[in-house]
Amino acid sequence: MTRITDVRLRRVLDSRGNATVEADVLTESGGFGRGKAPSGASTGEYEAIELPANEAIANAREEALPRLIGEVHAGNQRDVDAALHAADGTDDFSGIGANSAVAISMAAAKAGADVLGAPLYQHLGGTFRGNEYPTPLGNIIGGGEHAADATNIQEFLAAPVGAPSVEEAVFANAAVHQEVHDILADRDLPAGKGDEGAWAPSVSDDEAFEIMDEAVETVADDFGFAISFGLDVAGAELYDADEDGYVYDDGVKSTQEQIEYIAGKVEEYDLVYVEDPLDENDYEAFADLTAQVGDQTLVCGDDLFVTNVERLQAGINADAGNSILIKPNQIGTLTDAVDAIELATANGYESVVSHRSGETEDTTIAHLAVATDAPFIKTGAVGGERTAKLNELIRIEDNAV
Numbered sequence: 001m002t003r004i005t006d007v008r009l010r011r012v013l014d015s016r017g018n019a020t021v022e023a024d025v026l027t028e029s030g031g032f033g034r035g036k037a038p039s040g041a042s043t044g045e046y047e048a049i050e051l052p053a054n055e056a057i058a059n060a061r062e063e064a065l066p067r068l069i070g071e072v073h074a075g076n077q078r079d080v081d082a083a084l085h086a087a088d089g090t091d092d093f094s095g096i097g098a099n100s101a102v103a104i105s106m107a108a109a110k111a112g113a114d115v116l117g118a119p120l121y122q123h124l125g126g127t128f129r130g131n132e133y134p135t136p137l138g139n140i141i142g143g144g145e146h147a148a149d150a151t152n153i154q155e156f157l158a159a160p161v162g163a164p165s166v167e168e169a170v171f172a173n174a175a176v177h178q179e180v181h182d183i184l185a186d187r188d189l190p191a192g193k194g195d196e197g198a199w200a201p202s203v204s205d206d207e208a209f210e211i212m213d214e215a216v217e218t219v220a221d222d223f224g225f226a227i228s229f230g231l232d233v234a235g236a237e238l239y240d241a242d243e244d245g246y247v248y249d250d251g252v253k254s255t256q257e258q259i260e261y262i263a264g265k266v267e268e269y270d271l272v273y274v275e276d277p278l279d280e281n282d283y284e285a286f287a288d289l290t291a292q293v294g295d296q297t298l299v300c301g302d303d304l305f306v307t308n309v310e311r312l313q314a315g316i317n318a319d320a321g322n323s324i325l326i327k328p329n330q331i332g333t334l335t336d337a338v339d340a341i342e343l344a345t346a347n348g349y350e351s352v353v354s355h356r357s358g359e360t361e362d363t364t365i366a367h368l369a370v371a372t373d374a375p376f377i378k379t380g381a382v383g384g385e386r387t388a389k390l391n392e393l394i395r396i397e398d399n400a401v
């Protein structure tokens with residue numbers, strides 16, 4: 001029933017106005033699925049390779065379509081994704097492009113769900129999933145590679161950990177975003193927005209910590225439940241091997257100083273989440289920080305693990321971090337992403353399913369988070385390409401998908 005009868009690929013816009021790959025998958029019985037590839041800016045050194053959209057489409061048409069059309073069933077995700085790997089023939093998707101691969105992988109999953117008449121999360125996760133929802137981490141203030149002349153730390157993320165529902169959590173994050181706008185206005189600090197819709201004021205990281213603290217406290221009082229916050233430091237972007245340290249506007253921190261700095265901020269602000277606090281090659285420093293604060297906060301590897309089971313296994317062996325960011329396009333297929341989640345879960349690591357800074361209106365990651373019981377999802381707070389996922393979570397919770 002779900003045998004693939006056609007795969008159509010086209011170039012569409014992402015949220016930054018760049019070209020990305022959209023895939024349509026059609027099946028024998030009339031099933032249809034559409035997927036779009038997101039794109040990173042602060043990409044990890046070890047991510048699967050994104051090719052220019054035109055090139056990715058041309059290569060996938062030549063290499064992947066003959067292995068998919070008439071050959072595999074969209075409902076059998078492992079077969080679809082194995083065909084994509086076979087078509088690619090490399091270990092980093094540099095043949096057909098991780099952007100073509102992930103768009104097709106997601107489109108096939110949706111076509112499989114369509115034929116079943118089931119929500120995507122249920123097709124991916126099984127019938128007993130759909131009663132637990134991830135807490136959304138909302139990007140509120142940001143800089144780094146996502147905005148010029150703003151904070152050094154890439155993301156300050158609201159974490160409505162006490163929210164009684166996804167809906168309340170999503171609205172709380174939007175309220176924190178609005179509250180930060182008001183605090184910035186009171187302080188006469190003009191701010192545009194970065195790539196993910198976070199405010200990008202020209203303030204020091206210390207001031208951003210203070211503003212976040214004030215904003216989450218105000219909104220927590222209004223909403224009546226606990227809201228904490230966390231960070232994506234994007235440490236690999238700050239680390240400079242020539243300087244042998246982390247380069248901030250106010251100076252360079254050695255690795256030891258960086259560990260102490262982050263551990264200090266975890267204590268001071270009760271941070272519940274710290275992503276990529278250290279460089280993507282430094283498992284040892286990750287392990288040091290995890291030993292210090294891992295019992296009170298999530299120490300999450302994004303550029304460190306790149307959704308890759310081998311890099312995650314190395315982290316598990318080294319006790320580096322206690323959670324993993326899951327970005328399907330970092331590794332190229334849903335099968336690879338789910339394998340990473342399963343390895344994480346088996347080893348007591350939490351999974352945080354994530355968007356990219358360049359996004360589309362695709363909602364697959366909302367379903368993936370519910371399908372895998374991920375405790376957190378990171379997909380912004382405002383902006384159409386971000387609210388596409390957040391609103392889909394509200395619909396999933398409301399049994400309206």
Ligand SMILES: C=C(OP(=O)(O)O)C(=O)O
Pocket residue numbers: 039040041042043044232234302354355356357358
């Ligand atoms: C979402 C992120 O940014 P990008 O997509 O630019 O890697 C991140 O670093 O977690």
Ligand SMILES: [Mg+2]
Pocket residue numbers: 232234275276302303
């Ligand atoms: Mg990150």
